[in-house]
Amino acid sequence: MTEVLFPQLSDQDPDGEGVLATWFVDDGATVAGGELIAEVMVGKVTSEVIAPVPGAIHLKVKEDDVVRQGSVIATIS
Amino acid sequence: MTTTETPATTATAPTTSARRLTTAKAMVEGIAQEMERDPSVFYLGEDVGAYGGIFSSTTGLLERFGPERVMDTPISESAFLGLAIGAAVEGMRPIAELMFVDFFGVCMDQLYNHMAKIHYESGGNVRVPMVVTTAVGGGYSDGAQHSQCLWGTFAHLPGMKIVVPSTPYDAKGLMTAAIRDDNPVVYMFHKGVMGLPWMAKNPRATGPVPEEPYEVPIGRAAVVREGGDATVVTVSLSVHHALDVAEELAADGIDLEVVDLRSLKPLDRETVLASVAKTGRLLVVDEDYLSYGLSGEIAATVAETDPGLLRSPMRRVAVPDVPIPYAHPLEYAVLPTRDRIREAVHHLVRA
Numbered sequence: 001m002t003e004v005l006f007p008q009l010s011d012q013d014p015d016g017e018g019v020l021a022t023w024f025v026d027d028g029a030t031v032a033g034g035e036l037i038a039e040v041m042v043g044k045v046t047s048e049v050i051a052p053v054p055g056a057i058h059l060k061v062k063e064d065d066v067v068r069q070g071s072v073i074a075t076i077s
Numbered sequence: 078m079t080t081t082e083t084p085a086t087t088a089t090a091p092t093t094s095a096r097r098l099t100t101a102k103a104m105v106e107g108i109a110q111e112m113e114r115d116p117s118v119f120y121l122g123e124d125v126g127a128y129g130g131i132f133s134s135t136t137g138l139l140e141r142f143g144p145e146r147v148m149d150t151p152i153s154e155s156a157f158l159g160l161a162i163g164a165a166v167e168g169m170r171p172i173a174e175l176m177f178v179d180f181f182g183v184c185m186d187q188l189y190n191h192m193a194k195i196h197y198e199s200g201g202n203v204r205v206p207m208v209v210t211t212a213v214g215g216g217y218s219d220g221a222q223h224s225q226c227l228w229g230t231f232a233h234l235p236g237m238k239i240v241v242p243s244t245p246y247d248a249k250g251l252m253t254a255a256i257r258d259d260n261p262v263v264y265m266f267h268k269g270v271m272g273l274p275w276m277a278k279n280p281r282a283t284g285p286v287p288e289e290p291y292e293v294p295i296g297r298a299a300v301v302r303e304g305g306d307a308t309v310v311t312v313s314l315s316v317h318h319a320l321d322v323a324e325e326l327a328a329d330g331i332d333l334e335v336v337d338l339r340s341l342k343p344l345d346r347e348t349v350l351a352s353v354a355k356t357g358r359l360l361v362v363d364e365d366y367l368s369y370g371l372s373g374e375i376a377a378t379v380a381e382t383d384p385g386l387l388r389s390p391m392r393r394v395a396v397p398d399v400p401i402p403y404a405h406p407l408e409y410a411v412l413p414t415r416d417r418i419r420e421a422v423h424h425l426v427r428a
Contacts, residue, residue: 021274022283024097039099041274046133064278 002053004074006067009042017066018042020073027059031076042069051076098286099272101133103245107252108135108172110290112142115170118256121148121157122174122210131176132212132268154184158209162192165207170256175211178227178265192261193236206259208252213241214267214314214364216412217276221400224408226313229363229370231263232341238262238295239341243270243316245284247339250293258295267364269314281317296343300352304332307358307425310349310375312338315362315413322418331426341371346378350386353379357388358425362413367395389428392421 010016022039025031031051038049051057055076061067098106112118119142120135126149129136139147150157154175161173175181181188188209195205215224232239238260242248248266255262272282301316302323309319316337323333334352338345353359359379361372372393379386394413402408 019274022099022272024283029095035096036098036102039274044275046274 001075001077002055003072004037004049004052004057004076006040006069006071006073007047007049008069009040009045009047010069014069016042017068020061020063020065020067021046023059023063025057025059027057029057031055031057038073040067040073049073096286096288097283098245100242100245100248100266100282101136101271101273103249103286104134104242104252104266104271105136105138106286107249107290108256109138109141111170111253111256112138112146114290115256117168118170118172119146119148119164120172120174121150121161123150123152123176125149125174130174132266132271133273134174134210134212134266134271154180155187158184158187159191161207161209162187162195162205165192165205165261166195166203170206170208172208172210172256175209177223178211178213179222179225181211181227181230189234189236193234196260197236204259205261208255208262208264209237210264210266212268213265214269215401215408216269216314218403218405218408220403224401226265226267226363226365226396228265228312228341229365229374231265232344232371232374233369236261237342239265240295240339241265241267241313241341242293242339243267243313243337244281245272245286247293247299247337249286250291251295251339253290254292254295257292262295265313267313270317279314279317281320293339296340296345298336298338298340298345298348300334300348301337302333302335304334305356306332307360307422308334308336308349308352308356309360309362309418309422310336310338310352311362312341312371313364315364315418318413318415318418319362322415322422325415326419326422331422333422344374344378346382349375349378350382353386357386359387359391360418360421360425361391361393361395362418362421363393363395364413365395366398367393368398370395389425392425394418394421
């Protein structure tokens with residue numbers, strides 16, 4: 001199982017929180033390695049989240065949830 | 078104006094497609110695939126390079142294609158639109174971004190007297206294959222000079238095609254078609270349909286988009302919801318509002334048909350007329366100003382063809398003829414909100 005982490009977008013505030021803006025995949029979907037799975041935001045800085053490995057994805061947070069940078073947002077197995 | 082006859086692979090979004098994108102990402106993918114395919118395509122405008130477009134219309138293009146093909150310009154709309162026209166006349170396929178359509182005042186001579194007329198004035202001997210991309214629309218308190226749609230103003234003037242996508246699928250397909258078209262095309266993207274994380278959440282701004290290049294034909298509307306009680310003709314973000322209202326009212330037994338015009342020039346009058354002939358009732362929802370615009374053009378289309386198609390007087394929900402207010406409650410008093418659409422539908426079906 002591979003954990004997908006909320007990316008570190010703010011160096012000044014490494015423990016700061018962001019928002020899971022958009023999930024592009026559904027819970028339980030099969031994703032390809034390198035596929036765009038989510039867009040996240042800290043302040044007004046946005047970033048894409050790419051699936052690091054192929055497999056079945058399980059979403060751990062919902063859209064619009066406030067999430068600490070570096071925490072687990074999904075697992076792929 | 079000549080029409081490029083390119084067969085479209087599909088006219089409306091497939092119901093099943095594994096991959097979803099936001100409208101902004103779909104638009105960028107359309108641009109990138111054409112830049113990949115055709116070295117004469119390039120993009121220029123304010124903050125389209127390192128910044129990636131203030132509404133994410135060009136994110137990642139500079140990194141991928143370099144500064145010779147993705148050019149940041151000074152704040153000099155008349156100059157860089159003129160540059161694009163010259164490049165197009167010489168055989169390039171430029172895409173020039175007017176950051177907000179509200180800024181057209183400082184560059185309109187280039188657009189309507191040059192870009193839109195050279196192909197006519199040369200008797201069709203000189204082509205101007207360029208795209209003007211521009212952000213439109215309000216709803217986020219950006220004030221009277223950054224919130225207008227103005228597509229009626231552009232569509233009034235002959236010589237340019239006007240496309241206004243509302244979905245990720247159409248955003249990519251219309252971009253591909255616009256770039257490949259040999260005529261000047263104005264591509265108007267509403268900030269509220271782009272799926273930007275920092276704007277108001279809009280679930281309809283994310284949707285299925287095929288990975289391969291495809292065209293959505295310019296000049297063809299889409300019936301995005303079928304219904305028998307009344308026709309709602311609309312475009313851009315108002316399509317999303319109309320669909321929301323239609324889903325709500327379906328519970329009350331009111332069955333709305335929603336027509337997304339997608340292109341304003343050429344205007345797909347046949348699809349509008351066919352829908353009105355079926356339902357007998359017409360509501361036009363337009364985020365542009367009420368008078369002398371799109372809603373009047375749709376009304377005229379019906380009246381000139383057969384006023385007898387209507388079982389009750391048609392209605393319009395548009396921005397009354399005032400500048401868009403900054404204050405949130407005032408802005409939402411003039412925008413074509415779901416509340417205003419719902420109220421108009423109730424009047425329409427009771428009449």
